[in-house]
Amino acid sequence: MASTSSLAIIPTANYDIFLSFRGEDTRHNFTDHLYETLTNAGIRTFRDNEDISRGDDLKPEIESAIKGSKGSIIVLSKNYATSTWCLDELWLILEQRSKFDHFVLPIFYDVDPSDVRNQDQTFKIEVKTSSKWTDDNVKRWREALTKVADLKGGILSGSEVDFLKKIVDDIYYKVARKIVNLPRNLIGMNARDEEINSWLEKTDIQVLAICGMGGSGKTTLADYIVSSNLQHFEITSVVKLGASGTCHKQDNMFELFEKFSEDLLRGRKGKVMRRYMIYRVLEMKKTLIVFDDIDDPSQLDLFLGTTKINERSKIIITTRKTNTHNWFSFRSWSCQEYTMPLLDNDESLKLLSLHAFELETPMRGYEELAKEVLEYCGGNPLALEVMGSSLKEVINIEFWRSTLDVLKGNMSFGIQCVLKRSYDSLPNKNNKELFLHIACFFVGEDKDYVEKILEHDYYALSGIKVLTNRCLLSVSPNNKVMMHQLIQEMGRSIVLQESNIPAKRSRVWLSSDSYKIMRKGEGSETMEGLVLDMQLLWNDRHESESSNLRTDSLTKMDNLKLLRLNEAHLIGSYRDVSQDLRWLCWRGFHLTTIPFGLFQGNLVAIDMRHSNLEVFEPPIVLQSLKTLNLQGSQSLSEIRNIYRLPSLETLILCHCYELVHFCESIGDLKNLSLLNMIGCKSLPRVVVSNRSLEASTSSGGNSQQTSFSLPHSLIWLSLRSCNLECTEYFPLSFKVQPKLQYLDLGGGWFESLPEYNHLENLRVLDLTSCRKLKWILCLPSALAELYVYFCYSLERITFESHQFTLQEFGYQGCIKLSEIEGFIKLVPIAKLDATDLGHMEWLKEYQNHVVSLVGDEELITIGRSKRIQMLYELGIMSTSLPDIRDPNITLEYISESQSLSFEVPPCPENKRLIGLNVGFRYTISGKEWTWFAKINTTNDVDYMYNPHLFGDPGAGNVGIWLSFWPIGSKLSIKDKVNVSIIVMSGVLEVQECGASLVYVDDDETLENNTQWDLSAFQLTTGAFYLCRRDLFMLMEVGRLTPGWLSILVGDNIDDTEVRGWRKTGRPYLLDPSLMEFSDPSLTELSYPSRRELQPSCRRVFQGLLSTKLSELSFTKSKQD
Incomplete structure (x- = not known):
């Protein structure tokens, strides 16, 4: 080209x-x-x-x-x-x-x-x-x-x-909308996107498959297409499936799905009905989606399911495979393949020059040498980029010539050798060794985890930065160490060239080689890392080979630092295992106790997931150990002498179902910040006095007793599904864990919890499936996320202050929840006294009438009473009724349209104006209705209210909505008051609407007449948007038109003022790669992501005024 x-x-x-x-x-x-x-x-x-x-x-x-x-x-x-x-x-x-x-x-x-x-x-x-x-x-x-x-x-x-x-x-x-970061130097994109543009214009071909070898520019072309066509699509998402080399890991796929859902739902992180909302967006919106580095069509199922996509939408995939047409046949989609061409000579020369000289052509004197370089790179953009970056630092003809001499005669390894030049230019041996360890063992692992393991020997904190700057690796947004496959293969080829005999190499990552070494009892002092995955060997050979190997090989590896085993059964002594061992990853460990000699004093991380251990007891002090993972060790019943791990920061014990005894010295671990005990349901009793977790657990049988204290340093704690009980004698107080940011007590059997207002740093509290929990009192005001899904007995939630900052709140399945302080209160009329109803006492006659409620999907659950209820929200009281004919419902000002106006008359003698009653009769059809009641006056008062719940009278029937607004102090004589019912979506027909001014005697004292604070809902002076539902979600799926907010509040209001109330922050989490939750019931619940908690943009849930509805009987008069 x-x-x-x-x-x-x-x-x-x-x-x-x-x-x-x-x-x-x-x-x-x-x-x-x-x-x-x-x-x-x-x-x-x-x-x-x-x-x-x-x-x-x-x-x-x-x-x-x-x-x-x-x-x-x-x-x-x-x-x-x-x-x-x-x-x-x-x-x-x-x-x-x-x-x-x-x-x-x-x-x-x-x-x-x-x-x-x-x-x-x-x-x-x-x-x-x-x-x-x-x-x-x-x-x-x-x-x-x-x-x-x-x-x-x-x-x-x-x-x-x-x-x-x-x-x-x-x-x-x-x-x-520039959601992709294109490389600084782009060559040939305009020429290559000609075919792409023709595909974009076709309406009968939904999918474009960009095929080609690794490093050929498939990803860059896809990103360029996205960047060039953002304006033509409503929603865009780029999913990097294979970027980390671990695209099949469940946790990574879950993280990618999280990002995909955020893209489609415009940043919303709510969890309820999320997949349903994604499918609606795919059906309704014109989207452009890229799935990068896909190697199996089944990977698409997680993201797209079986849903249809909008006929105007487009999907791009990049893959190293061809013949992708049949990947989409079952979806009835057409696929167009595009084979990615390598760069021609002109393009290659320009790209090399830009990276080596920061010019579009070579420097004088380097023209012939540059052309020779091109021959070895063969038009591969990645090889040209890495080569040019390596040559940029030393501009010397002899340096270039020596590089070419190395490449000559190795045409079949040309690209590998070009990539190796960047490795050869690394400034010191530590950087080179660090690169080789990552290439052989750690691609796709969490960067912090890798740094902990390799810091002491290779200065990994600074070394990873050096490798990143040399384009040898990168760090993904979710903190994973990523490396292009070509570069990884180059690194491994360096190790392969050390010796023709695997046992004499420094690193062995192929399980087939490791098995031969272990079976023959080979090994050498040069060995620094070894991987043996017996499960992988069995799968490859489709048979179960004996895995009883001897430990003789390990005793010969005096410099072994990294050992990763899976389902390997070793026989023999561990007394002479290398003292330099830093990382021991032995999943499926077959012994019931830790043999002497296996744990060496320099260990930094131990990963013994799914082991057969019955007792965990470190035989010696492990001064350097920071991470211990015993997840899924289902026979583990006791942990002893954990004080021998004084530097421990992360402890993973989830799904250790038989754990009964826990060493009480855990409270002495001053650095422990993360403790995961999900599913440790056999712990019979957790009891300590002032300084610890105080609780009890019940396993349904005779229980033994033990005790342990929790350290002060904890930031992240999960006791989900531990069968916790909380009584007067054993409260879950956490009085000496002031640093706690994340607390998960889900699945507990307690009826109440102590006040947590002392946990000033707590940001996330998860109480999902605490089925006996009845009330939660005095939660800290700084709490950002609260999850009480399926707490069937929960009735009431309160906070220490009305000025709290709750941003994510999940309460689906709480069928008895009637009051969330500062948020909502829902009470059946049958439970209210006549004095509570004031002049609405007549409602008691209809208290057993049935009304189906619609609106908030989380509050409307099977099992909630359908009898007439009173809703208290933001100081406004409202109720929905069937079409009853009662003279008490008659309102003073009536209109047969959706709006009315009247002027505030002089106040009757000895009376005081306290508010306004608003009501309307309506019919509905279909489903998914959105409407607002709006009140504005000539005195710059403007209230817009969308109730969480209202009545669905059913097709062909008439419903009544009545409400009281305590805004008497905002109204003055001769103010013109406008009342309107604004229907934003759905078929809701207003038959008539009405309003009445509400007065009380001058000397009458109103109970609970607290001033309600709506400052967080104020848009402009006097204007309040009283809605806690995220209606922008409805716009994303086509239930609201884009101009709905302007219709409601005019063009002068920035929609971010409304969107901001749903923004979500997450607390910082150490070592997120260790947070693996294999229990399928847990995978749909999002756990804290790896980032700092962001400041709240709005105080979403404010104080609730429990105003007494003192007047609601009216006399009908004609509207002026």
């Missing part, structure tokens, strides 16, 4: 926006306002200042700013075209647009776009005697003016404030 069709360097974006403008026209007015608005919105904006002296040519800082910006805004004012400086800026900006992904937004400030297009009025430019106004310059400037006039832009008219807001929204959208 011709290099002229290539994309050259895409500059690093230092700014989001470059501002081009004529200073004398707009610097001190419009452009100042625009610049301030952009920067206040967090958009990095460059504008030249008056200190930069102007001359005939653009200054380098201006050129760099244009090239280093993602886009430009051009303010075309009357005198813009009189400045050669401005015209040169315009020409360079449009050149950037034609070559790169640089967006341009023209603003026509007090000028007509046709004048710019036709070069009329002040935009008429001519050749002048001045040196800059030459024929060539004038010609290119005219072309630039014509082009910019044809671009979609903004014409300033009306309110400047509104205009600037729309500009910022448009720019922010363009900047924010």
Whole structure:
């Protein structure tokens, strides 16, 4: 392909926006306002200042700013075209647009776009005697003016404030949607996307499969397609399936699905009905989805299921396999294959030069050497990139020549040798050894975990940074160590070249080689790492081979540092095991106790998941041990002398079902921050006094007793499914664990919990499936996430303060939950006294009538009473009734439409105005309705309320909704009050609506008349959006139109003011790779991800006013 069709360097974006403008026209007015608005919105904006002296040519800082910006805004004012400086800026900006992904937004400030297009009025430019106004310059400037006039832009008219807001929204959208990070140097993308564009235009082919060898640029091409076509799709998601080399691991696939769901649901992290919502989005929205590095079509099932996708949607897959057409036949999708071509000579030379010299062509004197390099790279972009990066640091012809001499005669290993050059250039032996260990044993592992194991010997903390900078590895967003397969194979080939005999190599990762070594009793002092997976050997050979091998080989490996075994049964003594052992990973360990000599004093991590251990007792002090994982050791009944692990930070005991005795010295571990005991249901009693966890557990039979204390240092604690009981004598207090951020007590058998307001750092509390739990009192105000799914007995939740910051709240299946302080209270009329109802005493006559409630799916569960109920929410009291005819329901002001207006009259003598009653009669059909009751006045009062629950009268029947709003203090005589019912989605027909003013005697004292705080729901002065449901979720699946918020609140409200209430933070978690939950019942529940807890954007749930409904009987009058 011709290099002229290539994309050259895409500059690093230092700014989001470059501002081009004529200073004398707009610097001190419009452009100042625009610049301030952009920067206040967090958009990095460059504008030249008056200190930069102007001359005939653009200054380098201006050129760099244009090239280093993602886009430009051009303010075309009357005198813009009189400045050669401005015209040169315009020409360079449009050149950037034609070559790169640089967006341009023209603003026509007090000028007509046709004048710019036709070069009329002040935009008429001519050749002048001045040196800059030459024929060539004038010609290119005219072309630039014509082009910019044809671009979609903004014409300033009306309110400047509104205009600037729309500009910022448009720019922010363009900047924010750049979801892929393309390499700095892109070559040949324009030529390669010609076939892609034809596929995008086809409506009968849903899938594009980009096939080719590793390192050929499949991923880069897919990312480029996404970046170039974001504006044509409503939703975009890129799923990197094989990036870490561990795409089949369940935990990694779960993390990828989390990201996929966040992309489709626009960042929402709620858990209830998530998969259903994803499928709805796929059906309703025009989406572009990339599945990168897929090797098995079954991988798609996790993400797409069997759902249909929107007919306008497109899916791209990258794979090293061909013949992918039949992968999608059962879905009735068509697939177009595209074989990824390698770079031609021109493209290869340019890419190599950009990385080696930071030029598009080689430096003088290096042309022939560069061409020889190209022959060995064979057009592989990854090899060219790594080679160029390695050669960049030392520009010396002899250095290049020596590299070529190494490559000569090894054509079949050309790419491997090119990649090895980057390895050879590493600054020290530690970096090289670290690279080889990662290539052989740790690709796909958590970076922090790898650093702990390898830090002492290889300075892994700094070493990983060196390897990342040399393009030898990378770290994924979920903190996994990633390495391209070509580079991993290069590293392993280095080890293979050490010796033709596996036993004499430094590292053995092939189980077939390791088995032969162990069976023959071989081994050597050179051996530093070994992997033996007997399960893998059995699977490969389809037969169970005897795994009773001797330990003789281990005694010969004096320098062994890393040992990974799976289902290996060894016979013999462990007395002479290497003292340098850092990592012991022996899954399926076959002995019932730890033999002497197996644990050496330098161990940093022990992973003995699914072992047959009955007793765990470290025979010696392991001063360096930081991680111990005994997950799934189902015979383990006792842990002894854990004080011998003084540096332990992470302890995983989940699913150790028979664990009965736990060493009490765990409380002395001052560094233990993570303790996972999920499913340890046989612990009969956990009892200690002031300094520990105080609880009891019940296993259904005779129980023995033990005790242990929990250390003060705990940050993450899970006691899920431990059969915990909590009594007056054994409260779950956690009084001396002030650092706790995550606490999981799910599956407990306690009826109540102590107050947790002392846990000031607690961010996540999970009480899922605590079926006896009746109430949760005085939770800390800083709590960010609370999960009480399927707590069938739960009735009430309270917090220490109404000013709390709860952001994620899951309460599905809580069939008795009637009050969540500061959130909602739902009480059957039958449980209310006549005094509670005031003049609504007449409702008692209908207390046994049945009303089906709709709205909040989590509150509407099987088993909840369907009798008429009173809903208390945000101080508003409401109830839903069947179509009963009772004179007490008659409202004072009536309208047969969805809205009405009236003027507040003088207050009756000896009366006081306390609020407003609002009601309406309605019918509904279909399902999924969204509506708001809205009250506004001429006194700048504006309330919009969407109740969590309301009645569904059934098809063809009439329902009644009645409510009381305690806003009397906001109403004054002669205020005009407007009441309306706004239906946003679904078929809900309002037959009539009404309102009445509510008065009480001057001397009457109202019970519970607390001032309600709605500050977190205030949008502007006097305007309150009273809704806790995330209605943007409904917009994502087509139940609400994009303009629904503007209909409700106007165009002056930023929708982030509403979205912000659902943002979720997560506490920092150490070693997330160790958090493996094999219990299928746990996989759908999200556990803390690896990041700092972000500050809350809104205080979502505020104090609830339990106002007495004192008046709701009315006399009918005609509306004015």
